[in-house]
Amino acid sequence: MPGITREEVAHLARLARLELKPEELDRFAGQLYDIIGAVARVSEVADQDVPPTSHPLPLTNVMREDEVRPSLTPEQALSGAPAQEQQRFKVPQILGED
Amino acid sequence: MTDIIKLTAAETAAKIASGELTAVEVTEAHLARIEAVDEKVHAFLYVDREGALAQARAVDEKRERGEKLGPLAGVPLALKDIFTTEGVPTTVGSKILEGWIPPYDATLTKRLKAADVVILGKTNMDEFAMGSSTENSAYGPTGNPWDLTKIPGGSGGGSSAALASFQAPLAIGTDTGGSIRQPAAVTGTVGVKPTYGAVSRYGMVAFSSSLDQGGPCARTVLDAALLHEVIAGHDPMDSTSIDAPVPPVVEAARNGSVRGMRVGVVKQFRGEGYQAGVIQRFDESVELLKELGAEIVELDCPSFDLALSAYYLIAPSECSSNLARFDGLRYGLRVGDDGTHSAEEVTSLTREAGFGPEVKRRIMLGTYALSSGYYDAYYGSAQKVRTLITRDFEKAFEQVDVIVSPTTPTTAFPIGERADDPMAMYLADLCTIPTNLAGNAAMSLPCGLAPEDNLPVGLQIIAPAMKDDRLYKVGAAVEAAFVEKWGHPLIEEAPSL
Numbered sequence: 001m002p003g004i005t006r007e008e009v010a011h012l013a014r015l016a017r018l019e020l021k022p023e024e025l026d027r028f029a030g031q032l033y034d035i036i037g038a039v040a041r042v043s044e045v046a047d048q049d050v051p052p053t054s055h056p057l058p059l060t061n062v063m064r065e066d067e068v069r070p071s072l073t074p075e076q077a078l079s080g081a082p083a084q085e086q087q088r089f090k091v092p093q094i095l096g097e098d
Numbered sequence: 099m100t101d102i103i104k105l106t107a108a109e110t111a112a113k114i115a116s117g118e119l120t121a122v123e124v125t126e127a128h129l130a131r132i133e134a135v136d137e138k139v140h141a142f143l144y145v146d147r148e149g150a151l152a153q154a155r156a157v158d159e160k161r162e163r164g165e166k167l168g169p170l171a172g173v174p175l176a177l178k179d180i181f182t183t184e185g186v187p188t189t190v191g192s193k194i195l196e197g198w199i200p201p202y203d204a205t206l207t208k209r210l211k212a213a214d215v216v217i218l219g220k221t222n223m224d225e226f227a228m229g230s231s232t233e234n235s236a237y238g239p240t241g242n243p244w245d246l247t248k249i250p251g252g253s254g255g256g257s258s259a260a261l262a263s264f265q266a267p268l269a270i271g272t273d274t275g276g277s278i279r280q281p282a283a284v285t286g287t288v289g290v291k292p293t294y295g296a297v298s299r300y301g302m303v304a305f306s307s308s309l310d311q312g313g314p315c316a317r318t319v320l321d322a323a324l325l326h327e328v329i330a331g332h333d334p335m336d337s338t339s340i341d342a343p344v345p346p347v348v349e350a351a352r353n354g355s356v357r358g359m360r361v362g363v364v365k366q367f368r369g370e371g372y373q374a375g376v377i378q379r380f381d382e383s384v385e386l387l388k389e390l391g392a393e394i395v396e397l398d399c400p401s402f403d404l405a406l407s408a409y410y411l412i413a414p415s416e417c418s419s420n421l422a423r424f425d426g427l428r429y430g431l432r433v434g435d436d437g438t439h440s441a442e443e444v445t446s447l448t449r450e451a452g453f454g455p456e457v458k459r460r461i462m463l464g465t466y467a468l469s470s471g472y473y474d475a476y477y478g479s480a481q482k483v484r485t486l487i488t489r490d491f492e493k494a495f496e497q498v499d500v501i502v503s504p505t506t507p508t509t510a511f512p513i514g515e516r517a518d519d520p521m522a523m524y525l526a527d528l529c530t531i532p533t534n535l536a537g538n539a540a541m542s543l544p545c546g547l548a549p550e551d552n553l554p555v556g557l558q559i560i561a562p563a564m565k566d567d568r569l570y571k572v573g574a575a576v577e578a579a580f581v582e583k584w585g586h587p588l589i590e591e592a593p594s595l
Contacts, residue, residue, distance in 0.1 A: 009462065016418060016465045017425075018458055019446040028459060031520055035463060038521055039407040042479040045486065052481030053488060055308045055338075056294045056537020056563070062337040076201035080429030091427045092441040 004033045102127035103264040107173045107321040110267060114157065114172040121154035121161075121172030125216050128174045132218065132265050135595045140240045141250075141260035143179050144187050145219035150174065153216045160214070169324055169348075171214035176260040176269040179220035180227055181312070182301040183207050190303045191225040191235040191253075194424050194431045194452030204301020205333045206270065206312055213328045218266055221256030225454045226421065227277055227305045229253050230526035233517050234456045241513070242285060243592055244553055248510035251281025251526075257315050258285040262592055268325050269315040274306050275409055276506075276530025278313050279542035283505035283556020286544040286588045288322045288573070289315045291530075293563045294537035295340035298333035306416035307338075309409075309534045317589050319543060319573040323351035326566070342564065350567040354574025357391035361572075362498035366402040367529050373508040375548025379555040380504045383545045386579055387502070387572075397494050397501065401486035405532045408483035410524060411467045411476050412535070418464030421457070424449060459520060488536045495562045500572050503529045505542040505556030529558055538562050541569040543577055544588040554588065 013020045083090035113119040157172040182200035224234035232255030242248040243263035250259040254271035258281030271278035273291035282289030297312040314325035330344040426432040426448030434447035467476040516522040533540040545557035561568040
């Protein structure tokens with residue numbers, strides 16, 4: 001069982017878009033280590049030749065006719081937006097200046 | 099003069115239909131009860147006084163006009179704050195959605211309204227339904243009406259506490275690993291996790307999509323069945339919704355019997371970690387089933403020992419993906435948008451500020467389990483365990499009609515006791531998780547008080563997928579036998595607050 005270091009937690013937090021505080025990194029490192037240590041038991045079955053189950057139902061694509069139907073108005077869709085402009089979600093700058 | 103708040107949902111509906119009570123009277127009685135006790139219990143995050151009274155008035159007007167009323171018309175209900183409600187705040191117990199007013203109703207909300215059920219408000223829950231105690235709510239814990247210093251279960255602790263404190267005769271929960279059944283068990287109420295896909299997930303905030311399932315909560319088996327029938331059924335808005343008739347749950351609840359049934363007892367559902375009083379009440383329940391004419395069959399389901407581990411890899415993995423939608427850009431909280439931070443930084447700052455510790459832990463655990471190098475060993479193996487659990491259930495249901503077990507290994511624990519120990523908290527769902535992984539149906543109903551602490555113990559009944567009616571048939575028989583034995587329903591022993 002590999003340990004989980006503070007640096008790994010920081011990396012996971014970056015991947016998960018969580019700006020963790022230093023004290024959270026320390027606390028989570030210990031807790032994640034304990035949890036992963038406990039759940040690692042599942043690897044007992046890693047070599048068994050059984051198919052994986054991702055879902056309790058046999059999933060198939062559900063299709064419908066491509067028809068125009070009533071839906072949210074732009075005002076409703078934008079009603080929870082932290083910021084909006086010209087019927088659009090206003091977000092912080094994504095692309096660089098140049 | 100009967101106390102309105104003590105009536106069952108079935109009794110309340112009958113009295114409204116006959117004109118003995120109006121829906122407004124019933125709603126006002128429950129709003130008054132909420133006013134009187136919820137400061138202590140904290141079952142509700144939001145009470146929709148105006149909306150509830152308007153719905154009640156509409157029911158009374160409908161009746162005066164001679165229009166046909168639904169089976170639960172005018173009956174008040176407490177709705178878990180995970181279902182969207184148009185114009186009424188929906189927080190999922192999280193700061194990230196504080197103040198959010200959904201522009202649409204969940205399918206379940208729509209069905210309740212169409213059935214003339216009166217929605218009193220939204221109930222407290224562990225943030226994003228992650229927890230077993232409701233302590234992970236960003237809005238403070240809920241007390242267990244049997245002992246306010248104890249947890250009411252979780253994640254649906256607000257719903258179970260509302261029932262046990264007579265603030266509503268009906269409630270809605272969601273069950274990903276036990277969040278309907280475990281709260282029912284520790285509050286002496288009834289909760290059902292229907293077969294996966296039976297109740298639409300449209301408008302139900304997603305935690306772990308292959309496990310999440312909404313379901314009915316009540317104080318009696320019949321009331322749960324009446325609610326089950328209202329909320330279940332195919333929904334084209336949910337691609338995992340089962341397109342088949344709802345099993346005859348109400349008929350089963352009205353005709354409880356176990357005579358000639360084969361009832362399984364799984365050897366993995368006892369042992370270390372189980373409270374003596376819980377095992378005692380469970381063993382008595384098995385004896386009772388025998389007396390009622392059931393045949394008891396011992397079962398061995400070895401893969402169940404790995405269920406908890408598989409669950410705590412699968413559920414966090416799905417949650418890390420599902421909760422990516424909370425990016426601070428389109429709705430909910432936004433932090434750091436002051437012109438000095440990039441969109442990505444704003445997302446990270448928003449999620450840091452908006453999510454509580456358990457949600458962050460699970461997002462990171464899922465991110466870890468899904469990352470390259472660990473995927474096969476953890477997530478891949480967990481999916482194999484899921485297959486083995488499904489097979490163990492299939493083999494079991496070749497031999498038995500239903501399986502019974504304790505719902506939880508212990509009675510309600512003190513608020514704060516496990517708050518800083520995630521692994522201890524996770525053990526609360528030991529008996530409920532296998533059902534979620536396999537997608538079949540299960541119920542918890544009260545089977546007595548544990549002698550050592552006088553707190554409720556839950557009996558779990560598990561049925562194969564699409565055989566939800568068996569839960570009600572067995573549950574109604576057990577409930578009737580216990581009420582006869584005790585001389586009254588267990589809930590009557592709950593403190594009056």
